[in-house]
Amino acid sequence: MIVFSKVSKRYPGGFEALSDVSLQLVPGEMAFLTGHSGAGKSTLLKLITLIERASQGQVFINGQNLARVGRWRIPYLRRNIGIIFQDHRLLFDRTVFDNVALPLIIAGHGQHEIGRRVRAALDKVGLLDKEKMYPITLSGGEQQRVGIARAVVNRPPLLLADEPTGNLDSGLSLEIMRLFEEFNRVGVTVLIASHDRELIRYLGHRVLRLDHGQLTADTRVQADG
Amino acid sequence: MARAAAPEGASMRRRGLRVWLRAWQLRHAQTFFYTLGQVLRHPLNTLLTAAVIGIALALPAGLQVMLDNAHELTKGWDGSAQISLFLQPKVSEQQAQALARELEALPEISTVRYISRAQALEEFKALSGFGDVLHMLDENPLPAVLLLTPLAQQSPAALEAMIQRLQARAEVDIAQLDMQWIKRVYAMLGVVHRILWVLAGLLGLSVLLVVGNTIRLAIQNRRDEIVVIKLIGGTDAFIRRPFLYTGFWYGLFGSLIALIMVLLALWLQAEPVARLAALYDSHFQLRGPGFLTVLGLIVGGCLLGLAGSWLAVGRHLREIEPS
Numbered sequence: 001m002i003v004f005s006k007v008s009k010r011y012p013g014g015f016e017a018l019s020d021v022s023l024q025l026v027p028g029e030m031a032f033l034t035g036h037s038g039a040g041k042s043t044l045l046k047l048i049t050l051i052e053r054a055s056q057g058q059v060f061i062n063g064q065n066l067a068r069v070g071r072w073r074i075p076y077l078r079r080n081i082g083i084i085f086q087d088h089r090l091l092f093d094r095t096v097f098d099n100v101a102l103p104l105i106i107a108g109h110g111q112h113e114i115g116r117r118v119r120a121a122l123d124k125v126g127l128l129d130k131e132k133m134y135p136i137t138l139s140g141g142e143q144q145r146v147g148i149a150r151a152v153v154n155r156p157p158l159l160l161a162d163e164p165t166g167n168l169d170s171g172l173s174l175e176i177m178r179l180f181e182e183f184n185r186v187g188v189t190v191l192i193a194s195h196d197r198e199l200i201r202y203l204g205h206r207v208l209r210l211d212h213g214q215l216t217a218d219t220r221v222q223a224d225g
Numbered sequence: 226m227a228r229a230a231a232p233e234g235a236s237m238r239r240r241g242l243r244v245w246l247r248a249w250q251l252r253h254a255q256t257f258f259y260t261l262g263q264v265l266r267h268p269l270n271t272l273l274t275a276a277v278i279g280i281a282l283a284l285p286a287g288l289q290v291m292l293d294n295a296h297e298l299t300k301g302w303d304g305s306a307q308i309s310l311f312l313q314p315k316v317s318e319q320q321a322q323a324l325a326r327e328l329e330a331l332p333e334i335s336t337v338r339y340i341s342r343a344q345a346l347e348e349f350k351a352l353s354g355f356g357d358v359l360h361m362l363d364e365n366p367l368p369a370v371l372l373l374t375p376l377a378q379q380s381p382a383a384l385e386a387m388i389q390r391l392q393a394r395a396e397v398d399i400a401q402l403d404m405q406w407i408k409r410v411y412a413m414l415g416v417v418h419r420i421l422w423v424l425a426g427l428l429g430l431s432v433l434l435v436v437g438n439t440i441r442l443a444i445q446n447r448r449d450e451i452v453v454i455k456l457i458g459g460t461d462a463f464i465r466r467p468f469l470y471t472g473f474w475y476g477l478f479g480s481l482i483a484l485i486m487v488l489l490a491l492w493l494q495a496e497p498v499a500r501l502a503a504l505y506d507s508h509f510q511l512r513g514p515g516f517l518t519v520l521g522l523i524v525g526g527c528l529l530g531l532a533g534s535w536l537a538v539g540r541h542l543r544e545i546e547p548s
Binding site for chain 2: 049051072075076077078079083089091102103105106107108109110150151154
Protein backbone atom coordinates (compact mmCIF):
# COMPACT_ATOMS: atom_id res chain seq x y z
CA MET A 1 0.00 0.00 0.00
CA ILE A 2 2.80 2.39 0.95
CA VAL A 3 6.33 1.99 -0.35
CA PHE A 4 9.20 4.42 0.34
CA SER A 5 12.37 3.70 -1.59
CA LYS A 6 15.46 5.65 -0.45
CA VAL A 7 13.44 8.80 0.03
CA SER A 8 15.04 12.10 1.07
CA LYS A 9 13.35 15.43 1.55
CA ARG A 10 15.44 18.56 1.65
CA TYR A 11 13.74 21.91 2.17
CA PRO A 12 14.97 25.08 0.52
CA GLY A 13 17.67 26.37 2.82
CA GLY A 14 19.29 22.95 3.19
CA PHE A 15 17.39 21.42 6.10
CA GLU A 16 17.04 17.70 5.50
CA ALA A 17 13.78 16.50 7.04
CA LEU A 18 14.05 12.93 5.77
CA SER A 19 17.18 11.16 4.62
CA ASP A 20 17.29 7.87 2.78
CA VAL A 21 14.11 6.42 4.22
CA SER A 22 12.93 3.04 2.92
CA LEU A 23 9.85 1.33 4.27
CA GLN A 24 6.86 -0.70 3.22
CA LEU A 25 3.31 -1.09 4.51
CA VAL A 26 1.22 -3.90 3.06
CA PRO A 27 -2.52 -3.47 2.53
CA GLY A 28 -4.48 -3.98 5.72
CA GLU A 29 -1.52 -3.20 7.97
CA MET A 30 -1.62 -0.82 10.93
CA ALA A 31 1.50 1.01 12.04
CA PHE A 32 2.59 3.85 14.28
CA LEU A 33 5.10 6.43 13.20
CA THR A 34 6.97 7.77 16.19
CA GLY A 35 9.86 10.00 17.12
CA HIS A 36 10.46 13.34 18.83
CA SER A 37 9.04 16.48 17.28
CA GLY A 38 11.00 17.51 14.20
CA ALA A 39 12.08 13.92 13.50
CA GLY A 40 10.28 13.95 10.16
CA LYS A 41 6.92 12.33 10.98
CA SER A 42 4.84 15.10 9.47
CA THR A 43 7.10 15.36 6.43
CA LEU A 44 6.65 11.66 5.77
CA LEU A 45 2.87 12.01 5.86
CA LYS A 46 3.05 15.09 3.63
CA LEU A 47 4.95 13.10 1.02
CA ILE A 48 2.20 10.47 0.99
CA THR A 49 -0.54 13.09 0.47
CA LEU A 50 1.55 15.05 -2.04
CA ILE A 51 1.54 18.20 0.06
CA GLU A 52 5.28 17.93 -0.46
CA ARG A 53 7.29 16.04 -3.04
CA ALA A 54 10.40 13.97 -2.37
CA SER A 55 13.78 15.48 -3.28
CA GLN A 56 15.23 12.04 -3.90
CA GLY A 57 13.93 8.50 -4.03
CA GLN A 58 10.47 7.29 -4.86
CA VAL A 59 7.16 7.00 -3.07
CA PHE A 60 4.52 4.52 -4.24
CA ILE A 61 0.95 4.55 -3.03
CA ASN A 62 -1.20 1.65 -4.14
CA GLY A 63 1.38 0.87 -6.81
CA GLN A 64 1.35 4.41 -8.16
CA ASN A 65 4.60 6.33 -8.40
CA LEU A 66 3.82 9.74 -6.89
CA ALA A 67 6.56 11.43 -8.90
CA ARG A 68 4.42 10.77 -11.97
CA VAL A 69 1.25 12.29 -10.53
CA GLY A 70 0.64 15.69 -12.12
CA ARG A 71 -0.82 18.63 -10.28
CA TRP A 72 -4.33 18.16 -11.63
CA ARG A 73 -4.44 14.50 -10.54
CA ILE A 74 -3.53 15.20 -6.92
CA PRO A 75 -7.18 15.70 -5.82
CA TYR A 76 -8.17 12.31 -7.19
CA LEU A 77 -5.25 10.67 -5.38
CA ARG A 78 -6.22 12.33 -2.09
CA ARG A 79 -9.78 11.00 -2.37
CA ASN A 80 -8.34 7.53 -1.71
CA ILE A 81 -6.66 8.68 1.49
CA GLY A 82 -8.50 9.60 4.67
CA ILE A 83 -6.51 12.21 6.58
CA ILE A 84 -6.99 13.03 10.27
CA PHE A 85 -5.32 16.10 11.74
CA GLN A 86 -4.30 16.95 15.27
CA ASP A 87 -6.43 20.12 15.07
CA HIS A 88 -9.11 18.17 13.15
CA ARG A 89 -9.59 21.08 10.72
CA LEU A 90 -13.36 21.12 10.81
CA LEU A 91 -15.32 23.90 9.15
CA PHE A 92 -16.98 25.76 11.96
CA ASP A 93 -19.66 27.45 9.89
CA ARG A 94 -21.31 24.13 9.03
CA THR A 95 -23.06 21.43 10.95
CA VAL A 96 -21.46 18.11 11.84
CA PHE A 97 -23.47 16.51 9.03
CA ASP A 98 -22.23 19.01 6.42
CA ASN A 99 -18.63 18.60 7.59
CA VAL A 100 -18.76 14.85 7.22
CA ALA A 101 -20.63 15.12 3.89
CA LEU A 102 -17.94 17.29 2.31
CA PRO A 103 -15.81 14.49 0.75
CA LEU A 104 -18.97 12.95 -0.73
CA ILE A 105 -20.11 16.27 -2.18
CA ILE A 106 -16.65 16.71 -3.69
CA ALA A 107 -16.85 13.23 -5.21
CA GLY A 108 -20.25 14.13 -6.66
CA HIS A 109 -22.59 11.71 -4.88
CA GLY A 110 -26.35 12.20 -4.87
CA GLN A 111 -28.28 13.57 -1.92
CA HIS A 112 -29.70 10.21 -0.90
CA GLU A 113 -26.36 8.43 -1.00
CA ILE A 114 -24.75 11.26 0.98
CA GLY A 115 -27.35 11.05 3.76
CA ARG A 116 -26.96 7.29 4.04
CA ARG A 117 -23.17 7.28 4.13
CA VAL A 118 -22.81 10.27 6.46
CA ARG A 119 -25.14 8.66 9.01
CA ALA A 120 -23.26 5.36 8.73
CA ALA A 121 -19.96 7.16 9.41
CA LEU A 122 -21.39 9.16 12.31
CA ASP A 123 -22.89 5.99 13.73
CA LYS A 124 -19.47 4.33 13.56
CA VAL A 125 -17.88 7.12 15.65
CA GLY A 126 -20.88 7.31 18.00
CA LEU A 127 -22.10 10.79 17.07
CA LEU A 128 -25.29 9.98 15.22
CA ASP A 129 -27.33 12.15 17.58
CA LYS A 130 -25.15 15.23 16.98
CA GLU A 131 -25.44 15.58 13.21
CA LYS A 132 -27.32 18.88 13.40
CA MET A 133 -24.93 20.50 15.91
CA TYR A 134 -22.10 22.84 15.06
CA PRO A 135 -18.55 21.61 15.79
CA ILE A 136 -17.90 24.50 18.19
CA THR A 137 -20.48 23.09 20.63
CA LEU A 138 -18.73 19.71 20.80
CA SER A 139 -15.94 18.59 23.14
CA GLY A 140 -12.38 18.05 21.88
CA GLY A 141 -12.82 14.29 21.70
CA GLU A 142 -16.11 14.62 19.84
CA GLN A 143 -14.59 17.09 17.37
CA GLN A 144 -11.80 14.62 16.66
CA ARG A 145 -14.36 11.88 16.08
CA VAL A 146 -16.16 14.14 13.58
CA GLY A 147 -12.79 14.53 11.83
CA ILE A 148 -12.44 10.74 11.74
CA ALA A 149 -15.97 10.33 10.38
CA ARG A 150 -15.10 12.78 7.61
CA ALA A 151 -11.92 10.84 6.82
CA VAL A 152 -13.67 7.47 6.54
CA VAL A 153 -17.00 8.50 4.99
CA ASN A 154 -15.58 7.98 1.50
CA ARG A 155 -14.36 4.48 2.53
CA PRO A 156 -10.72 5.12 1.54
CA PRO A 157 -8.34 2.13 1.59
CA LEU A 158 -5.73 4.18 3.49
CA LEU A 159 -6.07 6.25 6.66
CA LEU A 160 -3.37 8.68 7.78
CA ALA A 161 -3.46 10.40 11.15
CA ASP A 162 -1.08 13.14 12.31
CA GLU A 163 -1.00 13.23 16.13
CA PRO A 164 -4.73 12.51 16.33
CA THR A 165 -4.66 12.37 20.14
CA GLY A 166 -2.29 15.28 20.70
CA ASN A 167 -4.88 17.40 22.45
CA LEU A 168 -6.78 14.66 24.27
CA ASP A 169 -6.43 13.05 27.71
CA SER A 170 -5.37 9.41 27.91
CA GLY A 171 -8.88 7.99 28.25
CA LEU A 172 -10.14 9.78 25.13
CA SER A 173 -6.89 8.96 23.31
CA LEU A 174 -7.41 5.26 23.87
CA GLU A 175 -10.98 5.56 22.60
CA ILE A 176 -9.80 7.21 19.39
CA MET A 177 -7.08 4.60 18.87
CA ARG A 178 -9.58 1.78 19.39
CA LEU A 179 -11.65 3.39 16.61
CA PHE A 180 -8.65 3.20 14.27
CA GLU A 181 -8.17 -0.45 15.20
CA GLU A 182 -11.79 -1.09 14.24
CA PHE A 183 -11.28 0.40 10.79
CA ASN A 184 -8.10 -1.63 10.44
CA ARG A 185 -9.98 -4.81 11.27
CA VAL A 186 -12.19 -4.33 8.19
CA GLY A 187 -9.12 -4.04 5.94
CA VAL A 188 -8.20 -0.35 5.98
CA THR A 189 -4.45 0.37 6.03
CA VAL A 190 -3.72 2.74 8.92
CA LEU A 191 -0.63 4.85 9.57
CA ILE A 192 -0.65 7.02 12.70
CA ALA A 193 2.01 9.55 13.60
CA SER A 194 2.17 9.88 17.39
CA HIS A 195 4.70 10.53 20.11
CA ASP A 196 2.57 8.99 22.85
CA ARG A 197 4.94 6.10 23.57
CA GLU A 198 2.95 4.72 26.46
CA LEU A 199 -0.20 4.45 24.40
CA ILE A 200 1.67 2.90 21.47
CA ARG A 201 3.26 0.30 23.71
CA TYR A 202 -0.11 -0.43 25.29
CA LEU A 203 -1.81 -0.97 21.91
CA GLY A 204 0.91 -3.04 20.23
CA HIS A 205 1.21 -2.98 16.37
CA ARG A 206 4.16 -2.16 14.22
CA VAL A 207 6.20 0.90 15.18
CA LEU A 208 8.35 2.89 12.79
CA ARG A 209 10.77 5.16 14.61
CA LEU A 210 12.21 8.27 13.03
CA ASP A 211 15.18 10.18 14.44
CA HIS A 212 16.57 13.28 12.73
CA GLY A 213 15.02 12.22 9.47
CA GLN A 214 16.32 8.67 9.53
CA LEU A 215 14.38 5.48 10.09
CA THR A 216 16.13 4.06 13.17
CA ALA A 217 13.77 1.27 14.19
CA ASP A 218 11.03 -0.89 12.69
CA THR A 219 9.64 -3.10 15.43
CA ARG A 220 6.52 -4.98 16.25
CA VAL A 221 5.50 -4.73 19.89
CA GLN A 222 3.18 -7.06 21.71
CA ALA A 223 0.07 -5.39 22.97
CA ASP A 224 -0.26 -4.97 26.70
CA GLY A 225 -3.97 -4.38 26.45
CA MET B 226 -18.78 -12.91 -28.83
CA ALA B 227 -16.60 -9.97 -29.63
CA ARG B 228 -19.35 -8.54 -31.82
CA ALA B 229 -21.79 -8.80 -28.93
CA ALA B 230 -19.39 -7.19 -26.49
CA ALA B 231 -18.74 -4.06 -28.52
CA PRO B 232 -22.20 -2.47 -28.37
CA GLU B 233 -22.43 -3.38 -24.72
CA GLY B 234 -19.18 -1.54 -24.07
CA ALA B 235 -20.46 1.45 -26.00
CA SER B 236 -23.69 1.55 -24.03
CA MET B 237 -21.69 1.26 -20.80
CA ARG B 238 -19.66 4.25 -21.88
CA ARG B 239 -22.81 6.14 -22.75
CA ARG B 240 -24.29 5.32 -19.39
CA GLY B 241 -21.05 6.43 -17.73
CA LEU B 242 -21.27 9.72 -19.57
CA ARG B 243 -24.89 10.14 -18.57
CA VAL B 244 -24.09 9.49 -14.92
CA TRP B 245 -21.22 11.92 -15.12
CA LEU B 246 -23.44 14.57 -16.75
CA ARG B 247 -26.10 14.07 -14.08
CA ALA B 248 -23.50 14.51 -11.35
CA TRP B 249 -22.18 17.60 -13.09
CA GLN B 250 -25.64 19.13 -13.35
CA LEU B 251 -26.34 18.27 -9.74
CA ARG B 252 -23.15 19.93 -8.54
CA HIS B 253 -23.91 23.09 -10.53
CA ALA B 254 -27.47 23.20 -9.23
CA GLN B 255 -26.18 22.71 -5.66
CA THR B 256 -23.63 25.50 -6.06
CA PHE B 257 -26.21 27.74 -7.76
CA PHE B 258 -28.56 27.63 -4.79
CA TYR B 259 -25.84 27.38 -2.14
CA THR B 260 -24.13 30.58 -3.33
CA LEU B 261 -27.48 32.35 -3.72
CA GLY B 262 -28.21 31.46 -0.09
CA GLN B 263 -24.74 32.65 0.98
CA VAL B 264 -25.13 35.94 -0.88
CA LEU B 265 -28.61 36.55 0.52
CA ARG B 266 -27.53 35.63 4.04
CA HIS B 267 -25.46 38.84 4.14
CA PRO B 268 -27.96 41.23 2.55
CA LEU B 269 -26.17 44.43 3.56
CA ASN B 270 -22.78 43.39 2.16
CA THR B 271 -24.41 42.12 -1.00
CA LEU B 272 -26.47 45.26 -1.40
CA LEU B 273 -23.41 47.50 -1.02
CA THR B 274 -21.38 45.62 -3.61
CA ALA B 275 -24.33 45.28 -5.97
CA ALA B 276 -25.14 49.00 -5.59
CA VAL B 277 -21.59 50.00 -6.60
CA ILE B 278 -21.90 47.76 -9.65
CA GLY B 279 -25.40 49.08 -10.27
CA ILE B 280 -24.29 52.72 -10.34
CA ALA B 281 -21.40 51.89 -12.67
CA LEU B 282 -23.77 50.07 -15.04
CA ALA B 283 -26.59 52.61 -14.73
CA LEU B 284 -24.52 55.43 -16.26
CA PRO B 285 -23.89 53.87 -19.68
CA ALA B 286 -27.33 52.22 -19.69
CA GLY B 287 -29.02 55.56 -18.92
CA LEU B 288 -27.00 57.28 -21.64
CA GLN B 289 -28.06 54.57 -24.09
CA VAL B 290 -31.71 55.19 -23.21
CA MET B 291 -31.19 58.94 -23.72
CA LEU B 292 -29.62 58.32 -27.12
CA ASP B 293 -32.48 56.02 -28.13
CA ASN B 294 -34.90 58.77 -27.20
CA ALA B 295 -32.94 61.38 -29.15
CA HIS B 296 -33.01 59.13 -32.22
CA GLU B 297 -36.71 58.62 -31.75
CA LEU B 298 -37.21 62.36 -31.51
CA THR B 299 -35.27 63.17 -34.69
CA LYS B 300 -36.73 60.28 -36.67
CA GLY B 301 -39.89 62.27 -37.39
CA TRP B 302 -37.86 65.16 -38.75
CA ASP B 303 -35.60 63.77 -41.37
CA GLY B 304 -38.61 62.81 -43.52
CA SER B 305 -39.87 66.36 -43.39
CA ALA B 306 -36.88 67.92 -45.10
CA GLN B 307 -38.21 70.86 -47.05
CA ILE B 308 -36.78 72.71 -49.99
CA SER B 309 -37.40 76.44 -50.06
CA LEU B 310 -37.28 78.03 -53.51
CA PHE B 311 -36.90 81.80 -53.22
CA LEU B 312 -38.03 83.18 -56.57
CA GLN B 313 -36.54 86.09 -58.45
CA PRO B 314 -38.39 89.39 -57.69
CA LYS B 315 -39.25 89.84 -61.35
CA VAL B 316 -41.20 86.57 -61.52
CA SER B 317 -44.92 87.30 -61.77
CA GLU B 318 -47.60 85.59 -59.79
CA GLN B 319 -48.87 83.70 -62.86
CA GLN B 320 -45.36 82.49 -63.67
CA ALA B 321 -44.90 81.36 -60.09
CA GLN B 322 -48.20 79.45 -60.12
CA ALA B 323 -47.22 77.80 -63.39
CA LEU B 324 -43.87 76.77 -61.94
CA ALA B 325 -45.61 75.36 -58.90
CA ARG B 326 -47.87 73.21 -61.06
CA GLU B 327 -44.91 72.06 -63.14
CA LEU B 328 -42.89 71.02 -60.11
CA GLU B 329 -45.83 69.30 -58.47
CA ALA B 330 -46.03 67.02 -61.52
CA LEU B 331 -42.47 65.81 -60.95
CA PRO B 332 -42.32 62.27 -59.55
CA GLU B 333 -39.80 63.01 -56.78
CA ILE B 334 -41.84 65.85 -55.29
CA SER B 335 -44.90 65.19 -53.22
CA THR B 336 -46.36 68.66 -52.54
CA VAL B 337 -45.69 72.25 -53.48
CA ARG B 338 -46.99 75.18 -51.53
CA TYR B 339 -46.94 78.63 -53.09
CA ILE B 340 -46.42 81.61 -50.78
CA SER B 341 -46.95 84.87 -52.65
CA ARG B 342 -45.03 88.01 -51.77
CA ALA B 343 -48.12 89.42 -50.04
CA GLN B 344 -48.64 86.25 -48.03
CA ALA B 345 -44.98 86.21 -47.06
CA LEU B 346 -45.32 89.76 -45.81
CA GLU B 347 -48.42 88.89 -43.75
CA GLU B 348 -46.66 85.88 -42.20
CA PHE B 349 -43.60 87.91 -41.43
CA LYS B 350 -45.69 90.64 -39.79
CA ALA B 351 -47.56 88.14 -37.68
CA LEU B 352 -44.58 86.09 -36.56
CA SER B 353 -41.71 88.53 -36.27
CA GLY B 354 -43.28 91.51 -34.52
CA PHE B 355 -41.45 93.82 -36.93
CA GLY B 356 -44.64 94.66 -38.88
CA ASP B 357 -44.37 98.37 -38.14
CA VAL B 358 -40.89 98.56 -39.57
CA LEU B 359 -42.13 97.12 -42.86
CA HIS B 360 -44.65 99.97 -43.20
CA MET B 361 -41.77 102.35 -43.49
CA LEU B 362 -40.50 100.59 -46.60
CA ASP B 363 -41.77 101.67 -50.00
CA GLU B 364 -42.27 98.23 -51.33
CA ASN B 365 -42.44 94.64 -50.10
CA PRO B 366 -38.86 93.40 -49.83
CA LEU B 367 -39.83 89.74 -49.47
CA PRO B 368 -39.60 87.32 -52.39
CA ALA B 369 -42.27 84.80 -53.28
CA VAL B 370 -41.47 81.33 -52.06
CA LEU B 371 -42.27 77.80 -53.21
CA LEU B 372 -42.11 75.25 -50.41
CA LEU B 373 -41.39 71.84 -51.86
CA THR B 374 -41.76 68.65 -49.89
CA PRO B 375 -39.76 65.92 -51.56
CA LEU B 376 -40.96 62.33 -51.38
CA ALA B 377 -39.56 60.67 -48.32
CA GLN B 378 -36.79 58.08 -48.54
CA GLN B 379 -34.54 59.90 -50.92
CA SER B 380 -30.85 59.72 -50.40
CA PRO B 381 -29.07 62.94 -49.41
CA ALA B 382 -27.19 62.76 -52.76
CA ALA B 383 -30.44 62.62 -54.78
CA LEU B 384 -31.79 65.59 -52.81
CA GLU B 385 -28.56 67.45 -53.43
CA ALA B 386 -28.85 66.81 -57.18
CA MET B 387 -32.44 68.03 -57.20
CA ILE B 388 -31.34 71.24 -55.49
CA GLN B 389 -28.72 71.76 -58.19
CA ARG B 390 -31.31 71.35 -60.92
CA LEU B 391 -33.75 73.75 -59.26
CA GLN B 392 -31.05 76.29 -58.62
CA ALA B 393 -30.23 76.31 -62.32
CA ARG B 394 -33.72 77.52 -63.31
CA ALA B 395 -34.09 81.15 -64.34
CA GLU B 396 -37.06 81.83 -62.02
CA VAL B 397 -35.19 80.66 -58.95
CA ASP B 398 -33.04 83.00 -56.91
CA ILE B 399 -31.98 80.62 -54.12
CA ALA B 400 -32.81 76.95 -53.60
CA GLN B 401 -32.28 75.87 -50.01
CA LEU B 402 -32.50 72.49 -48.37
CA ASP B 403 -33.37 72.78 -44.68
CA MET B 404 -31.42 69.72 -43.64
CA GLN B 405 -28.11 71.03 -42.50
CA TRP B 406 -29.16 71.23 -38.89
CA ILE B 407 -30.42 67.64 -38.89
CA LYS B 408 -27.02 66.54 -40.14
CA ARG B 409 -25.46 68.44 -37.27
CA VAL B 410 -27.76 66.81 -34.75
CA TYR B 411 -26.86 63.40 -36.12
CA ALA B 412 -23.18 64.23 -35.97
CA MET B 413 -23.58 65.28 -32.36
CA LEU B 414 -25.46 62.09 -31.53
CA GLY B 415 -22.59 60.21 -33.15
CA VAL B 416 -20.13 61.90 -30.82
CA VAL B 417 -22.30 61.14 -27.79
CA HIS B 418 -22.55 57.55 -28.95
CA ARG B 419 -18.78 57.26 -29.04
CA ILE B 420 -18.55 58.82 -25.58
CA LEU B 421 -21.05 56.22 -24.44
CA TRP B 422 -18.77 53.39 -25.55
CA VAL B 423 -15.74 54.90 -23.87
CA LEU B 424 -17.75 55.39 -20.68
CA ALA B 425 -19.16 51.87 -20.86
CA GLY B 426 -15.64 50.49 -21.29
CA LEU B 427 -14.26 52.39 -18.31
CA LEU B 428 -17.18 51.60 -16.05
CA GLY B 429 -17.16 47.96 -17.16
CA LEU B 430 -13.53 47.83 -16.10
CA SER B 431 -14.46 49.26 -12.71
CA VAL B 432 -17.16 46.59 -12.30
CA LEU B 433 -14.51 43.98 -13.06
CA LEU B 434 -12.28 45.43 -10.35
CA VAL B 435 -15.09 45.73 -7.79
CA VAL B 436 -16.16 42.13 -8.27
CA GLY B 437 -12.56 40.95 -8.41
CA ASN B 438 -11.75 42.66 -5.14
CA THR B 439 -14.89 41.38 -3.40
CA ILE B 440 -14.12 37.83 -4.49
CA ARG B 441 -10.47 38.23 -3.46
CA LEU B 442 -11.62 39.14 0.06
CA ALA B 443 -14.04 36.21 0.06
CA ILE B 444 -11.21 33.87 -0.92
CA GLN B 445 -9.03 35.19 1.87
CA ASN B 446 -11.84 34.82 4.39
CA ARG B 447 -12.30 31.20 3.41
CA ARG B 448 -8.65 30.30 3.25
CA ASP B 449 -8.94 27.54 5.86
CA GLU B 450 -11.91 26.05 4.11
CA ILE B 451 -10.07 26.02 0.78
CA VAL B 452 -7.09 24.26 2.38
CA VAL B 453 -9.34 21.61 3.93
CA ILE B 454 -11.17 21.04 0.66
CA LYS B 455 -7.88 20.66 -1.18
CA LEU B 456 -6.69 18.17 1.46
CA ILE B 457 -9.73 15.95 1.11
CA GLY B 458 -9.56 15.86 -2.67
CA GLY B 459 -11.46 18.88 -3.96
CA THR B 460 -10.38 19.85 -7.46
CA ASP B 461 -9.60 23.43 -8.45
CA ALA B 462 -12.85 23.47 -10.43
CA PHE B 463 -14.80 22.46 -7.33
CA ILE B 464 -13.21 25.23 -5.28
CA ARG B 465 -13.57 27.79 -8.06
CA ARG B 466 -17.23 27.13 -8.73
CA PRO B 467 -18.87 28.82 -5.72
CA PHE B 468 -16.73 31.94 -6.22
CA LEU B 469 -17.68 32.14 -9.89
CA TYR B 470 -21.35 31.80 -9.01
CA THR B 471 -20.98 34.46 -6.33
CA GLY B 472 -19.49 36.82 -8.93
CA PHE B 473 -22.38 35.97 -11.23
CA TRP B 474 -24.90 36.85 -8.51
CA TYR B 475 -23.19 40.18 -7.84
CA GLY B 476 -23.31 40.96 -11.56
CA LEU B 477 -26.97 39.99 -11.81
CA PHE B 478 -28.04 41.97 -8.75
CA GLY B 479 -25.91 44.91 -9.88
CA SER B 480 -27.54 45.02 -13.30
CA LEU B 481 -31.01 44.76 -11.76
CA ILE B 482 -30.18 47.70 -9.50
CA ALA B 483 -28.92 49.60 -12.55
CA LEU B 484 -32.19 48.86 -14.35
CA ILE B 485 -34.20 50.15 -11.39
CA MET B 486 -32.07 53.30 -11.27
CA VAL B 487 -32.60 53.98 -14.99
CA LEU B 488 -36.35 53.41 -14.72
CA LEU B 489 -36.50 55.67 -11.68
CA ALA B 490 -34.61 58.42 -13.50
CA LEU B 491 -36.94 58.09 -16.51
CA TRP B 492 -39.98 58.28 -14.26
CA LEU B 493 -38.61 61.45 -12.66
CA GLN B 494 -38.02 62.98 -16.12
CA ALA B 495 -41.30 61.92 -17.73
CA GLU B 496 -43.39 64.84 -16.53
CA PRO B 497 -40.97 67.72 -17.32
CA VAL B 498 -40.26 66.21 -20.74
CA ALA B 499 -43.97 65.92 -21.49
CA ARG B 500 -44.44 69.56 -20.47
CA LEU B 501 -41.55 70.63 -22.71
CA ALA B 502 -42.92 68.59 -25.61
CA ALA B 503 -46.35 70.16 -25.13
CA LEU B 504 -44.77 73.60 -25.48
CA TYR B 505 -43.45 72.48 -28.88
CA ASP B 506 -46.85 71.06 -29.84
CA SER B 507 -45.36 67.60 -29.81
CA HIS B 508 -46.72 64.34 -28.45
CA PHE B 509 -43.23 63.07 -27.75
CA GLN B 510 -42.98 60.80 -24.74
CA LEU B 511 -39.87 59.45 -23.07
CA ARG B 512 -39.39 55.80 -23.89
CA GLY B 513 -38.08 53.26 -21.42
CA PRO B 514 -35.07 51.10 -22.24
CA GLY B 515 -35.76 48.78 -25.15
CA PHE B 516 -35.64 45.00 -24.94
CA LEU B 517 -32.11 44.88 -26.36
CA THR B 518 -30.84 47.47 -23.89
CA VAL B 519 -32.31 45.55 -20.93
CA LEU B 520 -30.95 42.26 -22.27
CA GLY B 521 -27.53 43.81 -22.90
CA LEU B 522 -27.47 45.34 -19.44
CA ILE B 523 -28.32 42.11 -17.62
CA VAL B 524 -26.20 39.78 -19.74
CA GLY B 525 -23.33 42.28 -19.66
CA GLY B 526 -23.62 42.63 -15.87
CA CYS B 527 -23.59 38.87 -15.33
CA LEU B 528 -20.63 38.39 -17.68
CA LEU B 529 -18.68 41.16 -15.98
CA GLY B 530 -19.39 39.57 -12.59
CA LEU B 531 -18.23 36.19 -13.84
CA ALA B 532 -15.13 37.64 -15.49
CA GLY B 533 -14.21 39.65 -12.38
CA SER B 534 -14.43 36.61 -10.12
CA TRP B 535 -12.61 34.48 -12.68
CA LEU B 536 -9.69 36.92 -12.60
CA ALA B 537 -9.57 36.94 -8.79
CA VAL B 538 -9.95 33.18 -8.46
CA GLY B 539 -7.34 32.48 -11.10
CA ARG B 540 -4.86 34.72 -9.36
CA HIS B 541 -5.42 33.76 -5.74
CA LEU B 542 -6.50 30.12 -5.68
CA ARG B 543 -3.12 28.73 -6.64
CA GLU B 544 -1.46 30.65 -3.83
CA ILE B 545 -3.47 28.72 -1.27
CA GLU B 546 -1.99 25.27 -0.82
CA PRO B 547 -1.97 23.05 2.24
CA SER B 548 1.34 23.05 4.08
